[in-house]
Amino acid sequence: MLSDDGVFTVEGEDDQSCYMQIERQYAKGSYNIINRKSINLKTGPFKLFKKPGVQLTYRVNYPGSIYRNSMYNSMTKNFNLENTKNEILEQSGKKIDARIDILTEAVKKMQDTLETKSFGTAETEHPTITKLTEWLEDNEFSASYIKNICERARKVFSVDDLEDFDEVQKQVALWIGEKVKVSKVQLKALPEIILLVGPTGVGKTTTIAKLAYKYAYDQCVDGSRKIGHIITTDWNKIGAFQQIETFATILEMPVSKVTTHDDFVTLIEQNKDHDDFIIVDTAGFSPKDYENLAKQKKVLDVKNYKVQVLLCMAASTKLSDMKDIMQQFEIFGYDSVIITKFDESNHIGNIICALESKNKSISYITTGQKVPECIEEASVGRMLMELTDCNLSRESIEEKFGPIVQNRQ
Ligand SMILES: Nc1nc2c(ncn2[C@@H]2O[C@H](COP(=O)(O)OP(=O)(O)OP(=O)(O)O)[C@@H](O)[C@H]2O)c(=O)[nH]1
Ligand SMILES: [Mg+2]
Numbered sequence: 001m002l003s004d005d006g007v008f009t010v011e012g013e014d015d016q017s018c019y020m021q022i023e024r025q026y027a028k029g030s031y032n033i034i035n036r037k038s039i040n041l042k043t044g045p046f047k048l049f050k051k052p053g054v055q056l057t058y059r060v061n062y063p064g065s066i067y068r069n070s071m072y073n074s075m076t077k078n079f080n081l082e083n084t085k086n087e088i089l090e091q092s093g094k095k096i097d098a099r100i101d102i103l104t105e106a107v108k109k110m111q112d113t114l115e116t117k118s119f120g121t122a123e124t125e126h127p128t129i130t131k132l133t134e135w136l137e138d139n140e141f142s143a144s145y146i147k148n149i150c151e152r153a154r155k156v157f158s159v160d161d162l163e164d165f166d167e168v169q170k171q172v173a174l175w176i177g178e179k180v181k182v183s184k185v186q187l188k189a190l191p192e193i194i195l196l197v198g199p200t201g202v203g204k205t206t207t208i209a210k211l212a213y214k215y216a217y218d219q220c221v222d223g224s225r226k227i228g229h230i231i232t233t234d235w236n237k238i239g240a241f242q243q244i245e246t247f248a249t250i251l252e253m254p255v256s257k258v259t260t261h262d263d264f265v266t267l268i269e270q271n272k273d274h275d276d277f278i279i280v281d282t283a284g285f286s287p288k289d290y291e292n293l294a295k296q297k298k299v300l301d302v303k304n305y306k307v308q309v310l311l312c313m314a315a316s317t318k319l320s321d322m323k324d325i326m327q328q329f330e331i332f333g334y335d336s337v338i339i340t341k342f343d344e345s346n347h348i349g350n351i352i353c354a355l356e357s358k359n360k361s362i363s364y365i366t367t368g369q370k371v372p373e374c375i376e377e378a379s380v381g382r383m384l385m386e387l388t389d390c391n392l393s394r395e396s397i398e399e400k401f402g403p404i405v406q407n408r409q
Pocket of ligand 1: 203205207234240340341343366367368
């Protein structure tokens with residue numbers, strides 16, 4: 001039964017059946033029972049009989065009520081305030097839309113707040129974090145690396161701490177250093193085999209000469225030296241053999257070329273008893289040249305000897321390319337990385353991020369064209385010294401990471 005003021009009545013055998021009737025049209029919570037009465041229901045043919053029943057009177061909570069099916073429309077056809085109701089319905093719809101808009105807006109604001117809390121935005125970020133981000137960007141650290149550092153900074157530093165950018169920067173520089181893995185190449189087994197791989201033109205052959213000198217003379221006293229042997233697999237490219245031969249002559253070391261795996265094994269077998277170390281130069285290939293990389297891998301695959309493989313990459317290579325190179329040269333199972341042409345780059349963020357992303361260590365940096373002097377054992381301190389616009393002093397770096405040995409050219 002309908003009334004003209006939003007108040008309706010239903011009759012049934014009991015309360016339950018009345019509620020069922022109401023909720024066929026209105027959602028729970030969208031109406032209120034305002035009266036309950038026990039009544040006699042007329043039943044049977046011609047409604048001649050009576051049986052006990054219940055009458056509930058309820059009010060629909062306009063405009064928020066949600067009409068559950070089209071029954072409402074057919075029922076309201078008899079209702080003389082139909083137009084008013086349609087209007088209310090329409091308004092109700094609009095209000096729902098408006099509410100959805102308000103809710104959407106609220107959710108968006110919450111999201112923004114959460115984002116701001118975890119990543120920061122230009123408007124709400126503490127100026128020191130903004131400055132820190134810019135400094136790391138200038139040093140060519142990747143976005144994800146910067147995000148992690150900034151999150152850590154937000155957690156670790158109080159608002160008071162953040163007032164002092166210099167101190168924050170010093171601490172962050174130390175965090176960067178903590179993540180750099182350095183490994184020392186030590187000649188142990190006799191003969192030790194050192195193998196350099198890497199893309200074309202990064203300085204492999206030049207580095208071979210520098211290392212050959214280092215391994216021959218380092219830690220030797222009274223003019224003594226270790227016996228080294230240079231092997232190259234790069235014999236096909238015009239001038240390649242002459243280049244390594246020139247270095248070998250100056251170093252007074254024998255140089256041999258190998259083209260097959262068998263040649264390589266035979267050469268090691270022949271020299272293993274009188275050589276202290278064997279150092280192997282390889283032909284440079286693009287990381288995309290899968291075929292030649294695989295061929296080279298076959299030639300160099302010696303299982304019976306301890307081989308230390310070092311991957312050479314130029315310091316100014318952009319991060320994404322470094323990651324590709326590291327990925328593609330993984331077939332050689334390299335132990336650590338040599339960063340060449342360190343002198344040609346002003347940034348180290350790309351290097352640190354690449355090493356970190358592949359969980360690799362760095363063993364050497366090369367710092368110029370001069371042989372043999374332009375090579376240094378890598379150290380965390382030496383890397384940190386290359387951070388531009390950094391207030392961390394050499395003393396603080398050395399206090400934490402040990403003495404920095406730097407070749408002066
Ligand atoms: N500035 C600078 N130049 C270097 C360094 N190391 C090597 N070079 C130069 O880089 C150029 C290429 O060096 P190579 O040693 O021939 O490079 P490679 O990787 O053997 O080249 P491919 O055998 O052709 O793959 C030469 O001009 C070197 O003098 C370095 O540390 N700094
Ligand atoms: Mg070469």
